[in-house]
Amino acid sequence: MCDDCRRAEAKDFWRACVQVRQKCEFKKTLFYLEQLILKHDAHLNTTAIKPVPTGVDFFYAKLQDARKFVDFITTHLPCRHSYAQELVTHDAKNNTYDYKHTFCVEVVPICRSDLVCLPKKIAQALGNMNQLVVCVRVNNVISVIDPSTLKIADINATQYWRSPFQTLCQSKRLREFYVVDVEDTDFNQLTAGYSHLSTKHRLADIWVIPSNQIGQDNQEVCTRSHLGHLLRPGDLVLGYDLRNSNVNSTLLDNMETDKIPDIILIRKVYNRFVRRERRNWKVKRLIQNDNDVCDSSSVGNEFENFLEDLEEDEQMRQKINIYRDNAKQQAACSKDIALDLPPGPLLHEMLDDLDLNADIEMN
Structure with a gap:
């Protein structure tokens, strides 16, 4: 019996495994990776695909197929990988070894709509951006925007893993606010640096109040946001309330208090049922x-x-x-x-x- 037939009979189909992991609460980046795999048919040589709570495992019969898949992921997502092998059998007479190979691919723990606090070195390297930024996209780089200046920048995998940073707030902490008033601002001056301004957003001063406190004697909060092109008085918007958030971050603690806004708006609220229909x-x-x-x-x-x-x-x-x-x-x-x-x-x-x-x- 040949080796392939023996492995099939013993239900031992794989020789290499690629473990894709992302240590965060949401799977948005993994869903995006799933669509990339389908478009490029990167899963054709897999013998099995198994979802796990923190990611997905891909099994291959050949080591070279697993290596190609790891290269595919590192091309399309900011990540890093490690390699390990396990001895399965050893023939002392022929001096041959049979291994099982495992690649662990760790995707950056940042997702779209996350609020992050950049280390000072990274913020300065990106053109003296503010440290508090919002992630607007994760593909082969992490795209962030400064909601108070419209500055945008990309952070590649090398920059991230050299000075890793975590999210301050994720989507589960989003709070709904009611838009009271919107006033456009003419903030078009770039400070020293190489950052670019986003042309898809418009800067505005927005007065909001928590939607569950409408009609109460609470003061409106004014915040500068990049969502001026979307929001109008009467709209609902999701944002992070930093006044009432318990955030543990040494980077945030070392920031000047006047540079930390009370509220950071993230996205406009639409009718989910109508959108789905x-x-x-x-x-x-x-x-x-x-x-x-x-x-x-x-x-x-x-x-x-x-x-x-x-x-x-x-x-x-x-x-x-x-x-x-x-x-x-x-x-x-x-x-x-x-x-x-x-x-x-x-x-x-x-x-x-x-x-x-x-x-x-x-x-």
């Missing part, structure tokens, strides 16, 4: 049925948040495949009503989904 597109999933990543309601809610991020981020949509949902296409046409919703993918961005069962029924 009018979403006329879909994405494919890598793991289905018994091994579906969405094995709980909390993870399913995270995937819904990922879909909403795709609707709002055109640059992220350009790197993955989005498919038409024929049932939703007809429903969207029949309910052509003007609503306050993000534009979302256009028709030319969507691909036709191949349904083999439909072809069989037609024949």
Whole structure:
């Protein structure tokens, strides 16, 4: 019996394993990696794919296939990896060894909409940015924006792992606020440095109040935000309330208090039910049925948040495949009503989904 047949009979299919891990509360970056894998067919040589609480394991029969997959991940995401091997068998007569190989890929623990406090060295290297920034995107680099100046910058994997930093607040700490007033500001001066200003955002002074305290004798809070192009009086917005947050960070403690805002606004609130009903597109999933990543309601809610991020981020949509949902296409046409919703993918961005069962029924 040859080695391949022996391994198949013993249910010993894999010789290399790639463990993808991200140490954070949300799986948005892993959902994005899933779509990249599907677009580039990077999973074709896997013998098994197994989801775990902190990531996904990919199993391969050949070591070179695992190495190619590790190179694929490091190309598309800011991460680092380590390698280990385990001796399986050893033939003393022929002096041959049989190993199982394991690659551990650690993705940076930063997700979209996270609030981070940059180390001073990184902030100075990025053009003297403020240390408090918001993550707007994670692809091959970490894209951040300073909500008080519209400065944007990219942090690559080398910069991050040289001076690692953690998130101050993640999406679970977002609080809903009611927008009382919006006043545009003409802040167009760049301080010394090499940072660029975002042209997709508009700077504004926004007066807000917690949505659960409307009508009470509470003072409105004014904060400078990068969401001036989206917010109008009467809108709802999610943000981080740093006044009432218990944040443990030596970087934040060493900052001057006048540079720490009371509230940092993150994203506008839309009607989730209407967004889901009018979403006329879909994405494919890598793991289905018994091994579906969405094995709980909390993870399913995270995937819904990922879909909403795709609707709002055109640059992220350009790197993955989005498919038409024929049932939703007809429903969207029949309910052509003007609503306050993000534009979302256009028709030319969507691909036709191949349904083999439909072809069989037609024949």
